[in-house]
Amino acid sequence: xxxxxxxxxxxxxxxxxxxxxxxxxxxxxxxxxxxxxxxxxxxxxxxxxxxxxxxxxxxxxxxxxxxxxxxxxxxxxxxxxxxxxxxxxxxxxxxxxxxxxxxxxxxxxxxxxxxxxxxxxxxxxxxxxxxxxxxxxxxxxxxxxxxxxxxxxxxxxxxxxxxxxxxxxxxxxxxxxxxxxxxxxxxxxxxxxxxxxxxxxxxxxxxxxxxxxxxxxxxxxxxxxxxxxxxxxxxxxxxxxxxxxxxxxxxxxxxxxxxxxxxxxxxxxxxxxxxxxxxxxxxxxxxxxxxxxxxxxxxxxxxxxxxxxxxxxxxxxxxxxxxxxxxxxxxxxxxxxxxxxxxxxxxxxxxxxxxxxxxxxxxxxxxxxxxxxxxxxxxxxxxxxxxxxxxxxxxxxxxxxxxxxxxxxxxxxxxxxxxxxxxx
Numbered sequence: 001x002x003x004x005x006x007x008x009x010x011x012x013x014x015x016x017x018x019x020x021x022x023x024x025x026x027x028x029x030x031x032x033x034x035x036x037x038x039x040x041x042x043x044x045x046x047x048x049x050x051x052x053x054x055x056x057x058x059x060x061x062x063x064x065x066x067x068x069x070x071x072x073x074x075x076x077x078x079x080x081x082x083x084x085x086x087x088x089x090x091x092x093x094x095x096x097x098x099x100x101x102x103x104x105x106x107x108x109x110x111x112x113x114x115x116x117x118x119x120x121x122x123x124x125x126x127x128x129x130x131x132x133x134x135x136x137x138x139x140x141x142x143x144x145x146x147x148x149x150x151x152x153x154x155x156x157x158x159x160x161x162x163x164x165x166x167x168x169x170x171x172x173x174x175x176x177x178x179x180x181x182x183x184x185x186x187x188x189x190x191x192x193x194x195x196x197x198x199x200x201x202x203x204x205x206x207x208x209x210x211x212x213x214x215x216x217x218x219x220x221x222x223x224x225x226x227x228x229x230x231x232x233x234x235x236x237x238x239x240x241x242x243x244x245x246x247x248x249x250x251x252x253x254x255x256x257x258x259x260x261x262x263x264x265x266x267x268x269x270x271x272x273x274x275x276x277x278x279x280x281x282x283x284x285x286x287x288x289x290x291x292x293x294x295x296x297x298x299x300x301x302x303x304x305x306x307x308x309x310x311x312x313x314x315x316x317x318x319x320x321x322x323x324x325x326x327x328x329x330x331x332x333x334x335x336x337x338x339x340x341x342x343x344x345x346x347x348x349x350x351x352x353x354x355x356x357x358x359x360x361x362x363x364x365x366x367x368x369x370x371x372x373x374x375x376x377x378x379x380x381x382x383x384x385x386x387x388x389x390x391x392x393x394x395x396x397x398x399x400x401x402x403x404x405x406x407x408x409x410x411x412x413x414x415x416x417x418x419x420x421x422x423x424x
Contacts, residue, residue: 001218001250004209005202005286005315012277015051015192016041016069020077023068026058028084030066034390035085037102039072039093043278048189048307049091049116049167052379053386055193060383078102083109087390089165091116095156103160114390115161118189120171120303122155123178124148133300135230158182165389170325171303185389189305193379195278196314202286203316203370211316211359211366213289216248219349220288220317222281222308223255231301232257234322235294238345243269246353254284286315289356290349293321297342306330309337310377313369318355318362320348330376336368 018026027033034057036050046069054067070081075098082088088106090113093099106113120126127147128138136143155178158164164184166172172184191199219239221232236259243249243266251263254273263270276284285291291312295301306326312319313336321327323339331337340348355361375381387393 001214001216001287002206002209002211002289003214004205004212005283007202007283010198010279010283012279015047015194015278020070020074023070024080024084026054027066027068027081030061030064032065032391033085034065034067034087034089034386035081036067036069037071037088037090037093037099038069041069041071045092045118047192047278048305049118050089052190052192053089053187053382056190056379056381056383057386059193059380060387063383063387065383065387072096072098075099075102078105082106085111087111088113089116089390090114090157090161092118092121092154093157094150095153099157100160103157112163112390112392113161114163114165115158116165116187117154117158117171117175118167118305120174120300121151122158122175124152124155125178126300127151129298129300133230133296133298163392167305168303168326168329174299174303187382187385187389188377189307189310190377190382191310191314191373191379192278195282196374196379198279199282199286199311199315200374202282203314203366206286206316206366207363211362213356216250217246217290217353217356218250218252218288219290219292220252220254220285220312221257221292222285222311223253223257229258231295232259234296234342235292235340235345235349236262238349239292241346242349242353249353252284252288254281282311282315285312285317288317289362290352291317291319292349293319293327294340294345295322295324297322297324302326310373313337313366313373314377316366316370318352318365318369320345320352330372332368336365336372 027035036054038046038050050069054069057065057067082102082105088111103113131138131147159179164175164182165187166175166184167189169186172186175184176182251270255275273284293308302325304324304326309319309321309327309330318337320338320340321331323341328339331339333339338348338352355365
C-alpha cells in the first residue's frame, strides 16, 4: 500500500445541493443556455453526464454558454426552464407523460432536444444480453418485466429527441442503428474539478515519495453496482493463485461483491468497504498499487466507458483491464497500464506486481497515465466539444487552445482521444 497517499476520510457534502431558483439563475446567466434533465440526481451517471457538463461550461466564459440541471421534482415548473433554454439534453430518463410534455414544449420553441446515454440501455432487443451480463435470471418473470419495461422506457425517450449523445463511438453506433436515422455524437466521460484536485494532490504525494510502497501490494477492485459478479469472475481464479503464491498481496474491495465466500480463506488480507462518495473513492484508489477492471468482453461491456481507468490514473494508480473498446483506446499496454484478455490475467497481474517492485518503472508508467488522464479527461477540456455537439456546429472537437494545460510527458504514447472513431 502507498503510505504516502494515506489520508483521513474526506468531508463530502454532495455536488447537487442547489435549489431550483439557484439553478434557474445559473441557467440564465449567459446568452446561450442549455438545460439538462436527469430523473433523480445520484453519484454515478448524473455526476458524469450532467453535473460535470454543467461545470465545464460554467468554467468557459468565452463560450458565452450557461447550463444548469433539472430533475423529476422540477417538472411542475418545466415552463420556467424550458422557456428560457436554447437547448435541452435529457440524460438516461425513463418515459413519463410529463417528459413527453417537456419535449413537446421544447420542440414548440424549436430548440434542439438531445438524448444522452452512457450504456446499452435503450433497445429491448439487447435485454437478454444485458441480463446475462448482469447475472440476472432470465427465467424470472419479474426480472424480465422490470428490464424490458425499463429499457423500453429509455428507448421511448430517446425516440422523442432530435439527436443523441454517447460516451464512445461504439455505443454511438448502437444508438444510431437502434433508431434508424438519428445522428449520435460522442462526448466522453471526464472528471469533476474537485475530484481531479483531490486526486492530483494524492498523486503528487506518491510521486514525491518515489512511489515506494510499504512492502505489501494492494490490488483494488472498485465496483459501483451490485451486478458485477460475472465481471469479477473473469479475474477471480488468477487473483486467488497470485494471493496463494505471494503473501504480500492484499485485496481491497470497494462497493459490491456478492461472491465473497471464495475470498474468506485470506482473512485480513481482504478488506471490504461500502460504496464511497466521489472524493473518498479517489482516496481509497490512490492507496492501492494496482487497480483491476475485469469485464466480460461482449457487446454490452464494449459500450461502457473507460472511467474506471482514468479515475485510477489521475490518482497515480496503475490499472489492469479487460481490452474492451474503450479501455483499448485509453491504455497502451505496458506503457500506461496493462490490458489482459481472459487467459492473460495471471501474467498481467504478475507483470504489474513486478512494476510495483521497481519504483522507478512504476513512476514512469504512473506519470504517463496521469498526464494522459489529465489531458484527455480533465474537467476543463471539453466545454467547446459540448457546445459544438449540443448546438450542432461543424467543429465538434476539442482544440488544444481550449486546454489550460500544455501536453506533457505522456506525448510519446499514442494520442488516445476516446471520442475519435477508429478506422477499420
